[in-house]
Amino acid sequence: xxxxxxxxxxxxxxxxxxxxxxxxxxxxxxxxxxxxxxxxxxxxxxxxxxxxxxxxxxxxxxxxxxxxxxxxxxxxxxxxxxxxxxx
Numbered sequence: 683x684x685x686x687x688x689x690x691x692x693x694x695x696x697x698x699x700x701x702x703x704x705x706x707x708x709x710x711x712x713x714x715x716x717x718x719x720x721x722x723x724x725x726x727x728x729x730x731x732x733x734x735x736x737x738x739x740x741x742x743x744x745x746x747x748x749x750x751x752x753x754x755x756x757x758x759x760x761x762x763x764x765x766x767x768x769x
Contacts, residue, residue: 714746716755735759 715734722742725732731739736754 712749713752713755714749715752716759717742 715736715738717732717734721732724730725742729741731741733739734752734755735758736752738752
């Protein structure tokens, strides 16, 4: 097998760059995640990213009912004690 050659790198103008807020593994994109309800509403109004129980950071923009629940979020949620703040 011959070595693969790459073209020279290109520069992206600074105005077109955006921070990568995902974990980069792609799996998180296939699931609906658990986030505090207040944070979802805040994000909808301001466009600020939210943080799921599993750690995924993103700005919600899809219907979560169309995706299966993130197994990591579900496991964390099921392990939480009711009323969490009362401890």
